[in-house]
Amino acid sequence: MPDQTAIPEDAIPENSAELARPSDSRLSTEEITPPLTEWLSAKAGSPATITGIHPPDGNGMSSETVIVDAEWDGEQHNLVVRVAPDPKSDPVFPDYDLDVQFKLMEHVGTTTKVPVPPLYWSEPSDAVIGYPFIVMGRVDGEVPPDVLPYTFGSWLTEATEEQRQQLQRETIEALAGIHASPMPEDLLEAPRDGETALAAHLRRVEDFYAWTIEGRSGSPLLERALQWARENLPDTDESLLTWGDARIGNVIYQDFHPAAILDWEMAARGPRELDVAWGIALHRFFQDLTEMAGMEGLPTFWRRSDVEKMYAEASGVTPKDMDFYVAYNTMIYSMILFRVQCRAVEYGQAEEPDDPDDKILNKATLAAMIDGTYWEGIGDQR
Numbered sequence: 001m002p003d004q005t006a007i008p009e010d011a012i013p014e015n016s017a018e019l020a021r022p023s024d025s026r027l028s029t030e031e032i033t034p035p036l037t038e039w040l041s042a043k044a045g046s047p048a049t050i051t052g053i054h055p056p057d058g059n060g061m062s063s064e065t066v067i068v069d070a071e072w073d074g075e076q077h078n079l080v081v082r083v084a085p086d087p088k089s090d091p092v093f094p095d096y097d098l099d100v101q102f103k104l105m106e107h108v109g110t111t112t113k114v115p116v117p118p119l120y121w122s123e124p125s126d127a128v129i130g131y132p133f134i135v136m137g138r139v140d141g142e143v144p145p146d147v148l149p150y151t152f153g154s155w156l157t158e159a160t161e162e163q164r165q166q167l168q169r170e171t172i173e174a175l176a177g178i179h180a181s182p183m184p185e186d187l188l189e190a191p192r193d194g195e196t197a198l199a200a201h202l203r204r205v206e207d208f209y210a211w212t213i214e215g216r217s218g219s220p221l222l223e224r225a226l227q228w229a230r231e232n233l234p235d236t237d238e239s240l241l242t243w244g245d246a247r248i249g250n251v252i253y254q255d256f257h258p259a260a261i262l263d264w265e266m267a268a269r270g271p272r273e274l275d276v277a278w279g280i281a282l283h284r285f286f287q288d289l290t291e292m293a294g295m296e297g298l299p300t301f302w303r304r305s306d307v308e309k310m311y312a313e314a315s316g317v318t319p320k321d322m323d324f325y326v327a328y329n330t331m332i333y334s335m336i337l338f339r340v341q342c343r344a345v346e347y348g349q350a351e352e353p354d355d356p357d358d359k360i361l362n363k364a365t366l367a368a369m370i371d372g373t374y375w376e377g378i379g380d381q382r
């Protein structure tokens with residue numbers, strides 16, 4: 001088993017914001033308590049007190065999640081405050097709109113049966129604590145871990161096959177529920193005239209890549225993958241609300257039932273396959289790493305053919321062109337790994353490799369996917 005450093009400490013997109021960031025806290029809990037108390041009082045329309053406040057790791061506030069216990073109107077409120085990343089800290093993504101994420105969760109919560117956290121209020125300005133933030137109710141339960149990935153040993157590997165199948169089915173039902181939600185027109189960027197939602201998605205991925213390589217050498221593999229994506233882009237004009245970072249690591253489960261769908265940072269308009277394929281791409285990343293480390297992982301979990309079948313049952317629509325979409329999402333994920341590794345080199349936490357493609361941990365998987373040889377190599381895990 002590789003030690004944890006063999007996997008980028010934050011192997012997952014949104015977690016990546018934590019990697020290679022200067023370690024000193026940007027704010028202390030002492031500093032934010034008075035303004036947050038005042039703000040909560042104004043929002044609640046009644047004097048609030050904060051009875052407990054701590055980052056989950058007890059390490060100052062370099063993390064973006066703060067656990068807050070508050071009281072108003074004689075009632076206890078268990079809250080989670082998510083604070084936007086500091087744009088000056090060289091974030092993984094060029095922009096981050098928490099207020100839109102809050103409104104998307106509200107939209108999904110009011111238009112579908114898909115579970116989202118209880119939503120209190122959003123503060124889109126920097127005026128209160130220096131950064132935008134949102135306040136949610138705290139949902140009890142368990143999240144499949146990313147570090148180390150759940151395939152390496154976790155409550156999921158310890159569960160029964162039936163429990164995992166139930167979790168898989170109900171998560172896929174939630175995905176179908178999101179796709180049945182009406183389009184929140186004013187929350188998600190519309191494609192340009194004559195452009196499909198998928199083409200607009202690819203255009204933004206290309207912009208992200210161009211931003212990522214500003215002032216440094218690019219990755220021949222990612223450039224080949226982008227070219228491949230342009231040439232093989234499915235001809236579809238489907239445009240639905242897609243969750244974006246659609247994977248089990250962004251779900252809080254209670255007894256294997258989804259209790260809250262989190263993390264709407266990558267939500268976009270697009271075809272449903274974007275979401276169906278993202279979870280498959282990320283599971284393959286974790287499962288391949290686990291097998292490379294000589295362990296079994298979860299070969300019968302989140303299998304591509306099962307996911308496609310369950311999604312079709314839940315939504316009435318069979319996903320199409322999934323070879324494309326899993327490869328496309330793997331490319332996006334590889335790009336994020338590349339970006340994270342470039343930052344690690346800049347912060348002196350990693351060596352610049354001779355070959356820029358060596359910054360991409362899953363480069364063999366991505367190459368095999370765009371060459372069309374990946375799936376035959378994984379036998380009945382397809």
Ligand SMILES: Nc1ncnc2c1ncn2[C@@H]1O[C@H](COP(=O)(O)OP(=O)(O)OP(=O)(O)O)[C@@H](O)[C@H]1O
Pocket residue numbers: 014015016017018063064065080117118136137138139140143249250252260262263264
């Ligand atoms: N409403 C909530 N109730 C309980 N826990 C929550 C809630 N929202 C977020 N969390 C906790 O915070 C973690 C990260 O949340 P989320 O996936 O939304 O953000 P992220 O951008 O991935 O954050 P990070 O980089 O801190 O992992 C979740 O895995 C969960 O443990």
Ligand SMILES: [Mg+2]
Pocket residue numbers: 014015249250263
């Ligand atoms: Mg997340």
